[in-house]
Amino acid sequence: MRILQVSAEIFPLLKTGGLADIAGALPLALVAAGEDVRVLLPGFPAILAGVAGLAPVADFRAPWGGHARLLKGHIATAGAADVPAYVIEAPDLYDRPGNPYEDANRRPYGDNHRRFALLGWAAARLAQGLDPVWEPELVHAHDWHAALAPAYLAFADWRGRRRVRSLYTIHNLAYQGVFAPWTFTELGLPHDAFQLNGLEYHGQVSFMKAGLYFADRLSTVSPTYAREIQTPEQGFGLDGLLRGRSHVLNGILNAVDDAIWNPANDPLLAVGYDVRRPGGKTTCKASLQQALGLAVAPNAPLFTIVSRLTEQKGLPLVLEGLDALLAQGGQLALLGSGDGWLEDALRRRAAAAPDSVSVTIGYNEPLAHQLFGGSDVALVPSLFEPCGLTQMYGLRYGSLPLVHRVGGLADTVVDCTLEDMAAGIATGFTFDEFSGEGYQRALRRAFALYARPADWRRVRATAMRRPADWGTAAARYIEVYKWVLGQIN
Template sequence: MRILQVSAELFPLLKTGGLADVAGALPAALAAAGQDVRVLLPGFPALLNGLGVTDEVAVFHAPWGERAVLRRGAVGTGAAAVPAYVIEAPALYDRPGNPYENAHRQPYDDNHRRFALLGWAGALLARGLDPAWRPEVVHAHDWHAALAPAYMAFAPADGRPRARSVYTVHNLAYQGLFAPWHFVGLGLPGEAFQMNGLEYYGQVSFMKAGLYFADRLTTVSPTYAQEIQTPAQGCGLDGLLRGRSNVLTGILNGVDAAVWDPAHDALLPQTFDTDRMAGKARCKAALQQALGLAVAPEAPLFVLVSRLTEQKGLHRVLEGLDALLAQGGQLALLGSGDGWLEDAFRQRAAAAPEAVSATIGYDEGLAHRLFGGGDVTLVPSMYEPCGLTQMYGLRYGAPPLVHRVGGLADTVVDSTLEDMAAGRATGFVFEPFAQDAFERALSRAFALYRRPADWQRVRATGMLRPSDWQVAAQQYLQVYQNAVA
């Protein structure tokens, strides 16, 4: 099957969150399953430079008249390389730093055009913009690519079989909302701006375009697929999602074993697996030393790799930090986001430098070393569509401590007596989203850590949990086949 994946990010070339990991791993898994898959990306400098772009495929124009060039490159090298299209439009994409925000951390004023062009190019490819290759399915990821299904729905018939569209919600809270006057110039007919279309409380919602016009919908975990159909987590779109529940599928993200494998991870000071766990102890000692923490093997090291936002439940961590330290634990954090959270974690690290480390920003190598050296991965999110950090924690022998929500509920089994006896336990789960529930889970983690034999069994169960992308790729392929059928 000919499949076009449309995304604003792609690991390892450009990453601001989990979207990039999915966009990088899914095409490769589909290609490995024998599918003819290509990706479409905006021409951000990191992507243009990393894809080895050379060939000009076509010149085209945005609905508002701006000229763009579609070029071709590849993701990866050799037999495993995935063909990639990239949109060359320097006036829209050639900007330093974050792909979505300016130096003052404000969204660019023309984001509606920057990402409308991404969807427009996807729809043009569906109609033969590349004379040598035309997709049967266009799979748009997140709000950045969400106009592709709308453009495809309103495209005139050309006598050839119409390509079908699939839209994946990665986080319903980030909808791509714009003022209503930005609808003018997007190239969609007036009838598209209504309740049954892009209109969302008087604004233009790119997310809603994908949800309403795509032939099939997916999201990144089975539990989240149910949650977003409720008022509590539907972000005002739950009615639409309930109405389209017959075409909505929750597919759990996988882990890219080529990137995240402690047995072969060159970013770790020493590799390890369930039969060679001495390497993990060395990773922990090296991490403690590098971060300025006390090199104490008996101190459970809690690690947190996250965007610093309230959605991620980090106020729970701040409020529970005294309890964590009082029980002899350490905390190492990597992330950036809301200024007040950055400042709060910096202050706690300054006050207790041998027990708390806060690295503000993102460092891929440090992220790997945190999972490799950590004992517990903290993911106390208020809501979490899927989450990847808990999967990395499982794979790297750092049992996750999570709130029972979304993909966290689908991937982590609490260390209750019955689940430990049955060999299912992989971490620590709290519910409801309350401080006392979070701190009880912390205490359970400390209690299990002090029982080495039980700790090792739970850790090994998590490390051996199946999490590869091939299972997810087969589920996506079924969605594509249903869309075409």
């Protein structure tokens, strides 16, 4: 199958969150499975610099009349086949420093509707022959940035050619790409598209809703989240639409790229280790404690957070429970950025207890690997979590996840109850009620298990053995692609 993957970012070229990891790993897994896959990306500086061999394919015009150029090159990947890549060259839209979505004051760019409409528009133009030597059979659009692609395909003129189908993947329903109603006039869609059965969302334009309504099939990043988003509590106003399209909605659990996230051969760790030779984790912990200025205390359980710093990620629960964590002899090491008040509150706690609390604001890929390699527990107490990769990295690196049992967290972490430990399936700590008490009960269970080293080692080994490979996930996507193309009834 000829598949075009469309996303706003891709690892290792540009990453602000988990979307980039998935956008980078899925094409590689599909290529390994024998599919003909190409990616389409906006021409942000980091992407233009990272795609090799770029050459012009065609010039084209945006719906509002702006000029753009489609380039083609490839993304080189060590130990795997190169991934062919299309890049949209439009300097007036994409050539900006820093965050691809926001200005220096963390305000979304005022022309984001144009910047990401062009991504969907270019996907539709490719489907209609913009590159004379390759046309996709299916366009796979990721998150709100690419969500107009299914709408453009739905309204395209297919006379004389086979209609190209679409799959739209929801990575986080909370971020919907909602814009003022006047922006619709610049999108190049017919008037009929701006209605309840279309892009209209409480009088505004919703890119997310375009993908949900017009795509031939829908997917999201975990089975539990696929059910949760059909409820008013987690549907963010779109649960009715999702219930109406539940027959074409699949939940496919994300995976971990073993070429990048593998403690046995991770060059970013002080030493490698695996489930059969776990001793290197002790060295990684001591190295991390020393590097962060924490007390080098092998018997102190080290908790880590690698996350966007937002309320959605459950950071207020962590702040509320930090005194109890420290009182029980624990340490906390955090990496992330986000809401200013959370950054400030966490910095204050680190300054007050530098031997026990380390806070690094920003993002640092090597440090993220070292935090999972050196920590004992990965904290992911999110209010909601579509899938989550943090807990998967924790499992892979033997940093037992402590999670709120929602979305992909519920699908990947088994609580350390007595019966699940006896059955050999426990992998971490979960809590059901999103409250300080629920979180702190799970925290106490983590300390209780840590005080029983033999049991801790058994659970850690189970966690590290949990399969989370992209080959399995890619097979599920291939099955969905076949459904979309009518190859499976």
